[in-house]
Amino acid sequence: MKDNVDISVDFAGIRLANPVFTASGTCGYADELSDFMNVNVLGGFITKSITVKPRKGNPTPRIVETDAGMLNAIGLANIGLDKFIEEKLPVLEQLSPAIFVNVAGETIDDYVAVVERLVSEKAIAGFELNISCPNVAKGGISFGTEPAQVAEITSAVKKAAGEKVLMVKLSPAVTDISIIARAAVEAGADALSLINTFTAMVIDIETRKAVLANKTGGLSGPAIKPIAVYLVNKVYDEVSKSAGTPILGIGGIMTASDAIQFIIAGASAVGIGTANFIEPGCTIKIIEGIRDYCARNKIANIKELTGTLQG
Numbered sequence: 001m002k003d004n005v006d007i008s009v010d011f012a013g014i015r016l017a018n019p020v021f022t023a024s025g026t027c028g029y030a031d032e033l034s035d036f037m038n039v040n041v042l043g044g045f046i047t048k049s050i051t052v053k054p055r056k057g058n059p060t061p062r063i064v065e066t067d068a069g070m071l072n073a074i075g076l077a078n079i080g081l082d083k084f085i086e087e088k089l090p091v092l093e094q095l096s097p098a099i100f101v102n103v104a105g106e107t108i109d110d111y112v113a114v115v116e117r118l119v120s121e122k123a124i125a126g127f128e129l130n131i132s133c134p135n136v137a138k139g140g141i142s143f144g145t146e147p148a149q150v151a152e153i154t155s156a157v158k159k160a161a162g163e164k165v166l167m168v169k170l171s172p173a174v175t176d177i178s179i180i181a182r183a184a185v186e187a188g189a190d191a192l193s194l195i196n197t198f199t200a201m202v203i204d205i206e207t208r209k210a211v212l213a214n215k216t217g218g219l220s221g222p223a224i225k226p227i228a229v230y231l232v233n234k235v236y237d238e239v240s241k242s243a244g245t246p247i248l249g250i251g252g253i254m255t256a257s258d259a260i261q262f263i264i265a266g267a268s269a270v271g272i273g274t275a276n277f278i279e280p281g282c283t284i285k286i287i288e289g290i291r292d293y294c295a296r297n298k299i300a301n302i303k304e305l306t307g308t309l310q311g
C-alpha cells in the first residue's frame, strides 16, 4: 500500500514531490543543511530572509532556549542580494526541491528591488514575503499588522514577481489573522504561509537583564504549535478554502503527526523550522511518517487530507 500512496502536492501551480519545506532562517541557503542530509528529499526549500544590502543583524546573545522552544533575535542577518546571487544561487540551482526566496526589507521599494533582480532566475519557484519587518517609511510599524499596508506591499511585489509564485508569510501578532490573510489574497498573493514567531522575552533573575541582547526575540518551536494549528484552521475556513489559496502551515512541527495536524487543519504543505536545530535530518522522518500515515489510513493522495477537520 505504501508504494501506492501519492504524497506529491500541487502548491499554487508548483509540483512538489512531497508537502515538506524547511522554514525560512533555519537552514540558511541550503548548503548548510547539505552537511546533514540529502536536501533533494525535500518538497521545498525556503531561504533565510534576503535584503537588498547585507545585514549584520542584532548583537549577541541572539538565541536562547525556552521550556518548549526557543527565542531568536537574529535581526535578519544575511549576506545581501549581490552575494546571494553570486554565491548561493548557483548551489540552489542544482537542487530539486522548489526553491522559495524569503524577502525582507524596510520599505516596499526594498522588497520590490529584491524580487525584480531575482524574477528571471529559473531556479526560483517563488518568493515568500516576510512582512513581520518594521516599515521605516511608516513609523516602524510592522508591514504585516495593517490590512492596507499588507495589500499595498502584496500588490507591488506581485507586479514584480510576474509568473513566479508569491507567498505572503503572516505574523500571528494581530487581532484577527483572517483580515490580514484576506488583504493579501485580494491583493494577489498566490499562497499564504503561517505563522511567523511571537515576540517574547526571557529574563536572567540574577542580573535582572533580558537574556537576549535585543531584549526580545521571536518564540518558535513546540510552544507555539497549538496556536499555529488553530490559526491555520481559521485562515483555511475563513479565507483560503473559498479563495483556493494554498496554505503552508508552520509553527512547532517536530514530527509527522504534528505535520498531519496542520494538513487536517487546512494546510497544503508544511514548513519545519526549529526542529532542524534539534535534529538536522528530521524532515526525512517527517516525510516518511506522512507517507506511513497515508498508507495506514488508506489515503491514496495526500491532497485528500487537506482541510478535513471533522465536527
Ligand SMILES: Cc1cc2nc3c(=O)[nH]c(=O)nc-3n(C[C@H](O)[C@H](O)[C@H](O)COP(=O)(O)O)c2cc1C
Binding pocket: 023, 024, 025, 026, 048, 049, 070, 072, 074, 076, 102, 130, 169, 195, 196, 197, 219, 220, 221, 222, 224, 250, 251, 252, 253, 271, 272, 273, 274, 275
Ligand atoms: C533562528 C531562526 C531564524 C529565523 N529567521 C527567519 C527569517 O529570516 N525570515 C522569516 O520569515 N522567518 C524566520 N524565522 C521564522 C521561521 O521561519 C518560522 O516561521 C518560525 O520559527 C516558526 O516555525 P518553527 O516553530 O517550526 O520554528 C526564523 C526562525 C528561527 C528559529
